[in-house]
Amino acid sequence: MQNKGFLRVREIAAMILLLVGVKLSDSTPALLTQKAQNGFWLIPVISFICIFPSFLLMLYLLKKYKDKNLVHLLEAILGKGAGKAVSFIIFLFAFLSMTLDSRNYIEQIKLLYFPESPTNIIFLIFMVVVFLGAKKGFEVIGxxxxxxxxxxxxxxxxxxxxxxxxxxxxxxxPIFGSGLPIILKEGVVKASMFAELFYILIAYLATRETAKFNKGSIIAALIAFFEILIFYFIYITVFDYNSVAKIAFPFHDITQFISFGEFFTNIETLFMVFWLFAAFLKFIIFLYITTWIFGVIFEIKDFEPLLLPFGFLVGTIGLLPFNSVINELHFRETLLTIMSPFFIVLPVLLWVIALLKGGLRKK
Incomplete structure (x- = not known):
């Protein structure tokens, strides 16, 4: 049940808000705190300033090169061979991001709610639900x-x-934590915390009018940024930075502060339901668009049968890190550091090449 082009602004915006905005509830704050200390909440500001203009530039290029999605745009500007090569790199980034992020969420579910359950069983159940949701098609997901x-x-x-x-x-x-130079550096190298904005461009033709996609994606990106900033500010003002660096999952620890009186206990369980719902939706979208990118690269028109093997690969590879510390502080940080310059620079290079080729004169 692939997309037929009926999504509206609100549905595109909702998917981006879930892909990017849910990042406020994972262990990213603990990762950012390692070097920035109590100034970590400013890192998303620098990251967004670095990567958002590149995202807007991609939307501009897609507007100029009509009737193209992310992969087709790269092929039109770079040539078919080079375009597919760069697209495949983007696919690898998306796939690895989904794999490492899913392990992050599985660790949260296990440590906080099901500590006695085997990680592989939780991962299996999680990915089965994600696959069943993704196979419904992009319109239903939206x-x-x-x-x-x-x-x-x-x-x-x-x-x-x-x-x-x-x-x-x-x-x-102090506002800048361990120092302004560190905040600036970490903001640049962690800019890819908003990389999902680029992955969703594979669905650029998912609306009747591309102007709706542009409007929905820009609004959602701005809202998601402010949501992350607000919650990171909440984390640093409720906990000190040493606590944020050690507790790993500040969103769930925040719920421990909530009380409706002595009669209502374990109120955090209520918020767990909504958090799980958001996590499932995030990875349903993530699995679908990652498979979609792969399908377009290799010109597989009916790519949805690939959802099952890709879901299996995500679960298998996601179990490889020995623990969440290795997953978060080594693999995920390395991936973010590699992706950031790629997504910041790529749209600029595409714009320069398109300008030299005269492609931007197209109406």
């Missing part, structure tokens, strides 16, 4: 994202409202 988004966001901002009394603003000082 509609489901839009339907589920209000509940997910309402639960997240309920958390903010309920922990406002626990904020200690003095914890943001």
């Amino acid at each position: 509609y489901s994202s839009w339907i589920g988004l209000p509940l997910i966001k309402a639960s997240a901002f309920t958390i903010i409202f309920l922990v406002l009394g626990d904020l200690v603003l003095q914890r943001i000082f």
